[in-house]
Amino acid sequence: MGVIDIMDAKGTSSLGNPNPNILTPHPSKSSVAIRFLRVLSLVRHTASSSPSSRACRIRRAACSCMAYSAGPRRAWSRALLRKLVRRRRKPPRRDLPRPAAIIRRRRPVGGDRLEVALRRVVPGGAGMEYCRLLEEAADYVKCLVMQVRLMQSIVDFESHVHSVNKRSEIDPGDRN
Amino acid sequence: MSGRGRRITDEEINELISKLQSMLPESRRRNAGRVSASKLLKETCSYIKSLHREVDGLSDRLAGLMDTMDSNSPQAEIVRGLLRS
Numbered sequence: 001m002g003v004i005d006i007m008d009a010k011g012t013s014s015l016g017n018p019n020p021n022i023l024t025p026h027p028s029k030s031s032v033a034i035r036f037l038r039v040l041s042l043v044r045h046t047a048s049s050s051p052s053s054r055a056c057r058i059r060r061a062a063c064s065c066m067a068y069s070a071g072p073r074r075a076w077s078r079a080l081l082r083k084l085v086r087r088r089r090k091p092p093r094r095d096l097p098r099p100a101a102i103i104r105r106r107r108p109v110g111g112d113r114l115e116v117a118l119r120r121v122v123p124g125g126a127g128m129e130y131c132r133l134l135e136e137a138a139d140y141v142k143c144l145v146m147q148v149r150l151m152q153s154i155v156d157f158e159s160h161v162h163s164v165n166k167r168s169e170i171d172p173g174d175r176n
Numbered sequence: 177m178s179g180r181g182r183r184i185t186d187e188e189i190n191e192l193i194s195k196l197q198s199m200l201p202e203s204r205r206r207n208a209g210r211v212s213a214s215k216l217l218k219e220t221c222s223y224i225k226s227l228h229r230e231v232d233g234l235s236d237r238l239a240g241l242m243d244t245m246d247s248n249s250p251q252a253e254i255v256r257g258l259l260r261s
Contacts, residue, residue, distance in 0.1 A: 044242050055232075055239035062231050114217040121224045131184050134192040137220055141199045144227040151234040158241045 033150055036065045040154070060084070066147050075132065076140045079124025189213075196220060 039061040043054060064084050070077035115133070119125035122137050193216055200219050211219075 040238070040242075051236070051239045051243075054242060055235045058235040058238050059232060062235065112214070112217070114214050114221065117221045118217050121221055121228075129184075131189060131192055134189075134196050137224070138192070138196045138199050141196075141220070141224060141227070144224065144231070145199075148227055148230050148234065151231065151238065155234055155237050155241065158238075158244075162241065162244045 029146065029150070032065055032069045032146060035069060036061065036147075036150060037154070039065060060087075062147055062151065066143050070139075070143055074136065074139055075128060076123045076125070076136045077143075083123070199223075 040058065043057050043061065063080055067077040067080035067084065072078055072081075115130065118137060119128070119133060122133065122140050125133055125136065128136060193213055197211060197216055200216075200223055
């Protein structure tokens with residue numbers, strides 16, 4: 001049973017949409033999965049200092065895989081890709097204290113508090129008109145859910161493999 | 177800001193709202209008829225935040241599992257699984 005089978009068993013029926021691909025074709029599960037697995041193996045083979053820095057890289061990898069697979073057709077994916085490119089060009093300076101002027105964000109004038117909150121969590125949400133924001137939020141949620149299921153499947157799979165290997169280490173005669 | 181030059185109708189907004197509502201797990205479970213826009217926005221925000229947290233948690237777990245990953249078998253199995261689908 002492959003990773004994609006696990007994803008299917010857990011998820012697609014619960015979305016309740018028989019034809020999700022009619023209006024806005026989604027990146028196929030396999031393309032997202034293959035891309036993500038490739039990046040994961042790169043992270044694994046790169047010497048990393050700590051699990052936390054590795055976790056950071058995996059998190060960024062998840063974001064970038066989502067965004068690359070969605071491509072430029074969506075504002076949220078474009079915004080995420082821009083952010084990733086900016087970050088690559090200028091690594092974050094963690095040790096320097098930020099000037100006070102930058103710390104306080106400019107509060108948007110007017111606008112529903114909830115709408116503002118939604119604009120903050122959806123990448124690229126700040127400049128959109130309301131309708132577009134709702135559309136982008138729905139697509140972003142879809143892609144996020146797919147990414148979460150993919151990662152969960154990989155974790156389940158690797159945990160299973162790890163426990164099988166551990167068992168066969170203890171009792172090598174039982175190897176099947 | 178709006179470069180289209182046409183008015184957005186209430187119908188279109190309602191359609192987008194129900195589409196967004198269908199994405200959210202709680203609304204699906206309760207099979208709610210129509211929720212108010214503000215409740216929907218609130219639910220969407222908290223759902224997206226919880227998905228972000230899940231991604232963080234899963235990234236941590238994957239980072240931890242990487243130490244124990246065998247270099248050969250899992251990759252081959254995963255790739256085989258992908259090719260099968």
